[in-house]
Amino acid sequence: MPGQVLTITSGKGGVGKTTTTANLGVALARRGKRVVCLDADIGLRNLDVVMGLENRIVFDLVDVIEGHAKLRQALIKDKRLPELHLLPAAQKRDKTAVTSEQMIALCNDLKKEFDFILIDSPAGIESGFKYSIAPADRVIVVVTPEVSSVRDADRVIGLVESQEKPSPQ
């Protein structure tokens, strides 16, 4: 069975997308699922730091998409949990380096090897949000108990539904 793509997003920044992605990745990997966490926050990457894998980055998402590196070379395997992998974002580029079509193609490749592809989306509803949502089979919206976070979440849910995706969780 091909893998599932789950995108973790929020609209509002700093509400815990990256933390949720990392923890969900660990939890699924502990259950023996093959997981890749994909950092889509190009230019402001964090997931590598949260997962403690920063010092192992050689190639990144943009290198793979632009054909400078093979997927295999860019994927970082967690030493503690062999089922857990990270595909880091590029830090020296910005969100214009990737398109929705390229993300869909990349995820189709990843689906062949992984049970779960967890995409850590950047904050906002601009291009970074759009290319993070494009390949998603399901979307998880992270919310904090604040009015501004709830308003942003509502907006994001509307945007996701308009893409004809299942209603977010």
Next chain:
Amino acid sequence: MSFVSFKGTREGLSITLGDGGWREMMSELTNQLGRPSAQSFFRGARVLLETGGRAVAVTQIEELIALLAQHDMTLVSVMGEAHAQANFNQLRATIPPPELLAEETRAAQARETEPLVIRRTIRSGQVVRHAGMVIVLGDVNPGAEVIANGDVIVWGKLRGVVHAGAAGDLRATVGALILMPTQLRIGDHIARAPDEKRVLRWPAEIARVRDGQIIVEPWGTS
């Protein structure tokens, strides 16, 4: 009268063909590249050929590649007339990538190039590339990269990614007052930050390749 003209660009040396006959152009190019003053200037260059409206045959491109190779130069792209481009693409597979060419020449070039001095902190997402030595009077933060064909010296904290001898020179070194890079590369060797904390040695440390691996020692021990 000139049949060919040269221009330095960010991507490499651009050579534009004029209207003369192919023979005349080749002999002019041979002379130009052969001048003693041109020798070190052109050596190792990546060349972009601008053909204008001229159709260039496969054999002619081959001739040009061979001539450039005598001066350690590599033809990397052909622009202009469509057939010339198609002919070049057909040949492309046979050209060795520039990295493999003249590694020694590049190392020598790195030692001759003026050092680049940067008087500020290099922050996440910023990249510094230089064909010679790089000296940073400031910090190199995590997420920043310094790539030098020569040595790298950081008068401050080095916590980002650093690559010395990036063209393959294994004699290149990396020195810093506080040497804690996320990743340290010299030539084709890579060392990663240790996962646990490391005791830094006073007053500074230097990394170099010895017996096929990167080692770190206190400044001034050898």
